[in-house]
Amino acid sequence: MSARVSDYVKAIQKMKLEAGNQNKTELIIRAGDLHSQVNKGTPTLVTCCMAMKKMMLEDDEFLKNPENKSGASANLTIKYQLHDLEHRLPLLRPKQRGRKKGVQMKKKEEAKSSVQITLEEWLAKIPLSFTENKGTFDVQGTYGIWKIKVAVPRGRRPFDLDDVVYSLLKYADEKTDKYSVCMNDSKENRRQWEHISPVLRKKMNITAIFVKNGNVEEY
Structure with a gap:
């Protein structure tokens, strides 16, 4: 079965927790590595990259963010900061245009x-x-x-x-x-x-x- 966004999110949360328990201050994740670790079915690299970006908080940063047509790349690499995870706001909050209220x-x-x-x-x-x-x-x-x-x-x-x-x-x-x-x-x-x-x-x-x-x- 192909991995979903929630599967990648859980994996990232677990990796953050384990890194924090080891007294690390940051965690670097590459999309290709995370995808290979979590997904066992049909390739879901777009979903993987989506989850990685979704999990970014303020102070996190892209180390590699290759531009391509699908918005996904195995080389996408993000550095997550491990301090104050509960209070930092999401880094990416997309604004959708053309909506009525x-x-x-x-x-x-x-x-x-x-x-x-x-x-x-x-x-x-x-x-x-x-x-x-x-x-x-x-x-x-x-x-x-x-x-x-x-x-x-x-x-x-x-x-x-x-x-x-x-x-x-x-x-x-x-x-x-x-x-x-x-x-x-x-x-x-x-x-x-x-x-x-x-x-x-x-x-x-x-x-x-x-x-x-x-x-x-x-x-």
Whole structure:
């Protein structure tokens, strides 16, 4: 079974506790090492890096933070300070743009699909800033805009993934570096994804983001 964010968080907490018991003042963790130690299933390096950044507090610092399209790298290295762990505030507190407040925001949240809500939480934890309009996300990536389209069925009628990909590519421009379709993880959706030309996926830098039970996997 693939490791979740909570699994990596628990591992980091344990490592901090053990280092503190040894009277150490700091702890250095490399993503590749933590990933190998915790994960035993499908590779979850993005999840690992997400957890490492989530566990950063004030005074912690990046020793290595390689820039890449996914926001994850085995060489991500963080130095955690071990003093005053209970009172120091989180270092990374991402601000999400384009949100409404009050009653309007509550109604908007209720109208969102569980797939979209999970995607927003995943992006916020990485953390990446984004704007959203009718299920289409513009994510501020390292090399440009990462455009993500949430595909959900209308009523009982399943969506056609070919149509979703086409609608996504209509927004193609020089500022957009990457495209993704986010959808529920099901056999039918995976079958549709496999039928899309691998050549097209590679040339246009298109990926699939599958969501299931709060877990997110990108292919």
